[in-house]
Amino acid sequence: MSQRSPALSPATNLTGGRTLLRLATAGSVDDGKSTLVGRLLFDTNSVLADALDHVEQVSKRKGLDRADLALLTDGLRAEREQGITIDVAYRYFATPARKFILADCPGHVQYTRNTVTGSSTADVIVLLVDARKGVVEQTRRHLAVASLLRVPHVVLVVNKIDLVNYSEDVFTAIATDFALLARSLGVLETHCIPVSATEGDNVVTRSHRTPWYDGPTVLSYLENIDDTRLAVGADLRFPVQHVVRPQSAARAPWAARATEVNGDYRGYAGKIESGRVRPGDEVIVLPRGSHAVVEAIDTPDGPLTLAVAGQSVVIRLGTDVDISRGDIIAATDAPPAPIRDLSATVSWLAERELTVGARVLVQHGTSLTKAKVSSIDGVLDLNFESGTVPCWLPAGKLALNDIGRIRLALASPLPIDSYREHRATGAFILVDDADGWTLGAGLAGSTPLTARAADTLDTLRPAPDTLVPEPDTMRPEPDTMRPELVEGRASTSSTPITPSTDSHHQAHQGKTS
């Protein structure tokens, strides 16, 4: 009897147990992505008997001689009929150490917006190539998107390695090509793994047919990534969701477990998007700029002495400040200046086009602000060769799947971070005021792509007063992606990692020679 792998010793409280990692898959059509995902689910015993029955029946009906694992990720009827994937699907699997949330993103060119969607929450991108084809245009596009969205880790799965006779030379050539691409796009953490998803080589089980590869399998790589320090190590950002003022004194029986509060209780509910907070910390309330001291961090499970990125809590402040939904409680060190002129990179997600003068809503953190497009400064040309970077082309509008540089005039000042430093509070979405459609995904500040791209943009139009000056990316960037915590176990490396450190990328390529 095969068993599901999840830890069988149940968590007895919320703080004991597995960690969680979010990943997104990307690849071209026919790279075997569905098979890889099916294999991860199958080999971690995350597929149960009736789902497997379905796959076996359908495989038989199709005249296949063995179960097609790609069918495990079969979704909507239209997809089954057309044999394609339409939309991002979420899959769940687990090992005793970690739970995984996988955003399965379609590989079609016309569905690039789904890759942006999947990448927005991902800690790691699993990018596939066909060993017979190597790095292709789609690989470059997907990696550029991963770089734009600052996904901390990228793993390249060189799939169908069985179809090139498990050749080390083929793998090494692809890995070298990919390293060049990753370096030019400023992707910090990459790793390459030779895989046959159909045969199961190096997905969950180490393959004896690739003796020349001594790196981790896909699953073991995913189990061992430590990314929690990224968000926790950054400055505090706490968008206020609502003000808690319990007017009724009636306490429901369940709340007997919690501390009783008095009638003049006033707290601010929200989720910590980055950083950490402790009672006694001095904070600034944005956009107004008032200073206050954290008096307590409340939860129904009792007050906390420390809360970190990812936690939903209620913060109480010592001073009586005027705070409402949409405000951000932030660390006093380098808080974002509220701006009315927002310069950003935007991934356009809608069929309707964006033109200069358009009125949109900007949803950022817990705030919603009216805005007008003051200029469209360029559109990213994702047709580029390895070793070069994408260029900005002049554009007067943005169409579906375009990635563009725009400027927005905001109706009220927004304390927005640079996306390259704060993924959560540097991000925003554009919303259609009329019908509510989500139009675009915005990354505030300078584009995280490289110097040449920025330079090209600068030549298109004189640089306005942007939120963050276009950086001189030829010099090593501040180490914003890998903040070193001063204390605690999260700090494993004392060497700053910059995109210009060649040896770093070499070290993460697996054994390539």
Next chain:
Amino acid sequence: MSADQLRPLTELQVLESESIHIIREVAATFASPIMLFSGGKDSVVMLHLAAKAFWPAPIPFGLLHVDTGHNFPEVLDFRDDAVDFYGATIKIAAVQDYIDDGRLRERPDGTRNPLQTLPLLDAITDGRHDAVFGGGRRDEERARAKERVFSMRDEFGQWEPRNQRPELWSLYNGRHLPGEHVRVFPLSNWTELDVWDYIAAEKINLPAIYYAHEREVTLRDGMWIAITDVTPVRQGEAVEVRSVRYRTVGDMSCTAAVLSTANTVHDVITEVGLSQLTERGATRADDRLSEAAMEDRKREGYF
């Protein structure tokens, strides 16, 4: 700071905080949200999260139960107790009322699950609810795997899977046209095992039929069906008293039991962890109707 304090959040901490964030966003941005509550384990966990989300204030929206009239009495008793325990209020939309006055007709197969859609949509319209919380999880079924946390419904309550809004970061967009509403699924990223782990960690009470008990059952189409007024024994069927429990507690006419001796939450977790059948495949006859059964019902406005 000690090293211990900086350890990564656990899966359950992350899921709980994510769900609380979602529930608070809805309360802050919609005019009239309502939460579906059946007394089933997913809706109990959702209600528990709602209580935690607004503490020390009460839950700022009401609950709604679409009662098929075929619910297990133990579950209905539990439902009312839970509403009091969490200090909530509940409205009941009864399928039986619709059958009595002719707005709905009993189906030949006797199952009432598909009949819930009309009373649900009427209750949403009558209450002018612009957001409806549901306990659906993406791991339950193929069609659900693609559904957004904020899932738009048109004025007929229909879901259009090919025309969904992209959902990025944790920026949930609930803007909609008059007449439309948004279904919100705070448990989207939870699995069945996560729900049980959380029930154990938070010591959440459930209806007793989730745990092993002796019951008169018969084996029908490979599933253990309880002998009740709604599902009487059929000719030629053998009735046995077996130790069973329910993995889901839907309509009695189409919810089957599983043989089990798991009578504590920890036993259940062990059993769920070992089980060879997905939750719906084991116990929901209505999802077996066709490969696309759930997709069809969702399109029509089902939960």
